Amino acid sequence: MKRNEKKFYKNKLVKVVFLLALVYGGFGNYNQFYLHYGYGNDTFWGEVFRFFLSRYAEYIAVILFGVVVVYFERNQYTRRRILTLMLFMLFLHIGAPFFLSIPEPSYGQNLPFQSTLPSPHAPGTMLFIVFALGAFLIGRRFDCGWNCQCVGFRETVGRPWRETTIKTGTAWKLRHIKWFFFSAMLVYLVLIFTPPTEFSARYFNTFWKTVVAIYFLSAIFIPLTGNRAVCRFICPFGSLYGWMQKISPFVRIRADKEKCVSCLNCEKECDMGIPINTLVHKVGQIKSVECMGCGRCIQICQKGVLRFEDVRDYLWALVRYVKNIFIWGEKRELKEVIGCKQESKDVTKEKKVKHDRLELSDIIFALTLSGTVTLAMIGLALLFQ
Ligand code: SF4
C-alpha cells in the first residue's frame, strides 16, 4: 500500500480517532491528580482499571499511536526519534516505575509526590539535575522530542494537527509567556531548599495542580493550536533546558549561510515557529532557547545548509587532534582542529535520509538508545539512594 501521510492525517475518521485518544490521554493525567475516579478499589481489576485511567494512559496512547506515526513518517531521523520515544515510554516511563518502583533520589524537602524513577520534570530530583546538565552538553535533545512523555503524546496522538501550528510574528513574540511559568518553577526550587512552611506546602500543591490542569487543557486544544503549544509557550522544564542550551558553548545548529537560497522550507517545517531563515542570514547559526532539536529543518533543507553541533563534535575534534599528533606526527593548533567542521559536516551528510521505510537499523538504534539510557538512569538512581 502506498503511504500518503498528508491524505491519511486529513481523513475525518482518522482525526476523530486521534481526538478521542487525545481526550483519553489527557484525562488519565487529570484523573490521577484531580478526580481519582476508579481509585480506592484494591482488587486486581481495580488495579487494572486504575492503571488505564492514570498518567499511564498517556504513555499507552504514545505507544499505540506511535506505531501509526512511524508507519507513515518518511523522514528517517524523525522516525527514529518517534520510535525511541515510544520505547522510552515502554522501558523508562511504564516499565521502571511499574516493575521496579525505585525511589528516585531527590534533594531539598520532601516533594508533594515523592518521586519514583523517573521524574525528570520534578524540580529537586536527581534526573531533573541530570537532564539539565544533559541539555548543557547536547541541547534540549537530551529530553525534548526523544524521551519527554509530554511531547511524545503530542507528536504521536497530536500528529494530525501539526500543520495547524500558528507561526505568525505575534505567536513568535508570545513565546516569552513561558518565562512566567519558568519563574514559578524557580520559586519552587528555592522553596524546596528552605525549611518547610504552610506556604511552601500550599505552593507546591498549587504548582502541580496548575501544571496538570494546563497540560490537560493544552492537549484538548491541540486541534486549534498545533501540537507543540505546550513546548512553545508553557513548559518550564523545556525553558530550563532551552536556557542551558543557549548558554552552552557546545550546542547550536550551525548554518552555512552561503548555501542558503531562502526557500523557507525549514521555517515551514519547524513546529516551534522559529524564524530559521532570518537567523541563518543574521548570525549563521540557530542558537535559540526555543529550538528543541527535532532536526526537521536539517532534514528538509535540500541545500545541506544546517547541521547539529554539540559537545560530541568537540570531543571528536579533540580525539582527532591527539590522533594527528601521535599517529601522523602532524601538529595543528587545537583551536584549528576544533574549529574545523569539515569532518562533522561529512558525517551529517552521511546520516541524511537514505530510505523512507522503517528499517531494522532504525529499530536497533531506538532499542539501543532507549535501553542503554534506561539502564543508566536505573543505575544512577540506585547509586545515589
Ligand atoms: S518543552 Fe517541555 S513538554 Fe516539550 S518536550 Fe521539552 S520538556 Fe517536554
Ligand code: SF4
Ligand atoms: S531550507 Fe535550507 S536553503 Fe531553504 S531557507 Fe532553510 S536553510 Fe535556507
Ligand code: SF4
Ligand atoms: S529549528 Fe529545526 S531542530 Fe529546532 S525546533 Fe525548529 S525544526 Fe526542530
